[in-house]
Amino acid sequence: MLKLNPHLSVDCVIFGFDGQNLKALLTKRNIPDPENANKFITDYKLPGDFITDEEDLQTAANRILKELTGLTNIFLKQLWVFGSPRRINKERDINWLRETTGLPIERVVTIAYYSLIKIAESQQENANINNALWIKVEEISELAFDHFEILQRGLKTLRTRLQIEPVGFELLPRQFTLRQLQNLYEVILGRELDNRNFRKKILKAEYLVATDDKEKEVAHKPARLFMFDKDIYEKSEMRDLGFQF
Amino acid sequence: MLKLNPHLSVDCVIFGFDGQNLKALLTKRNIPDPENANKFITDYKLPGDFITDEEDLQTAANRILKELTGLTNIFLKQLWVFGSPRRINKERDINWLRETTGLPIERVVTIAYYSLIKIAESQQENANINNALWIKVEEISELAFDHFEILQRGLKTLRTRLQIEPVGFELLPRQFTLRQLQNLYEVILGRELDNRNFRKKILKAEYLVATDDKEKEVAHKPARLFMFDKDIYEKSEMRDLGFQF
Structure with a gap:
């Protein structure tokens, strides 16, 4: 039996794109209503867990990602550490942690990760078992704990990285149209x-390569499909930032 | 009395520049030689401490920075979290932590910060009291714990940020010559x-502003002094990265 470390958790902002909307994978909680013993309150949180005593941080984040999506070898990066002594300040959140883990929870520092995945490739049954749902980022206005703040930071980091690295390609299918790529940029940046x-x-960008293929089964004139060439990217001058000497 | 949290520490990579060399502030340890009871081994570590139960992570990092340099309101950013279960694997390091803190140390996750300061403005007496020394980064080949790995990551991050943001200005005096600026870039990038x-x-870069002043008391023809205009920087197009839409 793995021993969980009650001081340290990992939370994951898992972004996905369905061609139209930027979504985040959230897990649903049903917690007792303190004002009515027969009722439950439903809310949402980022997927996360305490780390085990033997586990690397990245390993813990990968474990959560695999449990919820069935995916491995996915874009997953440290986002930020949230360590305010008052970050878990609602009694219902502390009680929920104590009851679901059986651990003597006091202060918990969480290492937040963010991940970019192709929703179509993730296993829906994994999400179902874990009460996880893909929710449009623009529709999320509150989350349990300080998870809304973590989500906002994930979004900010995603916006910045989008302008440095072609992270967006992680969210698109292997082949995509320029319209789909532009949609992705628009939903991440939040503007047309x-x-x-x-x-x-x-x-x-030299690493954006036109293929000989076109879209299929569309009502409009089929558009050319592009793909992302990782080899070219890794050698590319386009990786240069503002002041490359 | 503040209670230290034995699970979480903060370590700081404090970079400074003396006009010629990139340096890091390290603290010196004298630890008993396990092979000779009358002898001590001297080594170096990054400045760091456990966080107190009531302290934010950034507050803890600022506290360490102030103790060692006398400085406040300094460039200080989260670098990375080091959380491998095996990151403190030398017996002498575990013993040293247990003896100096009196805490039941097992696994420690450390949140690393990096800071950029002007050496001339830091208080040498603060460094002296804390057994801290400025050492040329290029001369550091090993450190206690996993601190050499942390230093290397700090250096890598500094190199990347140097190409995105004018972080280098944090390390220079208020007015500087282009030669000094180039020296700084050369030592950080490690090449001419x-x-x-x-x-x-x-x-x-519009935010690099020529002043009417020139160098004083130099043997060669005095060079013009420049300064960094934060207002212009904050409005500047030069902040644009590769793909700004």
Whole structure:
């Protein structure tokens, strides 16, 4: 039996994109209503867990990701550490932690990770077993603990990285149209982009490669499919940032 | 009396620049030689401490920084969390922690911060009291615990940020010559840069402002002094990264 460390947890902001919307995978809690013993309150939290005594932080985050999506070898990065002594300040959250883990919970520092996955590749049954749902990021206005703050930081980091690295490709299918790519940029940045300007800039990236294939089964004129070439990216000048000397 | 949390520490990579060399502030330890009871072994570690039960992580890092340098309101950012269950694997390190703190030390997760300071502004007496010394980064080849790995990550992050943000200015005096600025870039990047190319690129930055002043008391022809304008930087287009839409 693995021993959980009651001082340290890992929480994961798992972003996914369904072609239209940026979503986050959240787990649903049913907790007793303190004002009515027969009722439950439903709320949502980021997927997370305490780490075991023998586990690396990244291993713990990967374990959670696999449990909820069935996926391994996924884009997963440290986001930030949330360590305020008052970060778990609601009695119902402390009670819930104590009851579900049986641990003597006091202060918990959480190491937040963020992950980018292709929703279509994740296993829906894994999500179901764990009471996890994909929810549109724009519709999330509150979460348990300080998880809304963690989600906001994940979003901010995703926006910044999108401008440095082609992280967006992690969220798209292997082949995609420029329209899908632009949709992705628009939902992450939270605003519409000018079509011409977007295409002009993005096509400068040598690692964005046109294929000979086109979209299938669409009502409009089928658009060309592109893909992301990791080899070219890794050698590419486009990785250069503002001041590359 | 503040109660220290034996599970969580903060370690600081404090970078400084003396005009010629990139340095890190290290604290010296004298620990008993396990092979000779009358002798001590001297080694170095990053400045750090356990956090208190009531303290934010950033507050703990600021506390350490102030103790060692006398400085407050300094560039200080989360670097990475080091949480491997085997990160404190030398018996002498575990013993040292137990003896100096009186705490039941088992696994310790450390949140690493990095800081950029102007050595000339830091208080040498604070360093002296704490057995801290400025050591050239290029001369550091080993440190206690996993601190050498933490230092290396700090260096890598500093190199990356140098290409995105003008972090280097935190390390220079208020006014500086282009030669000093180039020196700084060269020591952080660990290689010589072409003078003409460097000046051409760096002078594109609108927030690098020429003053009317020149160097004083130098043997060669005095060079113009520049300064960094934070207001211009904050509004500047130069903050744009690769893909700004």
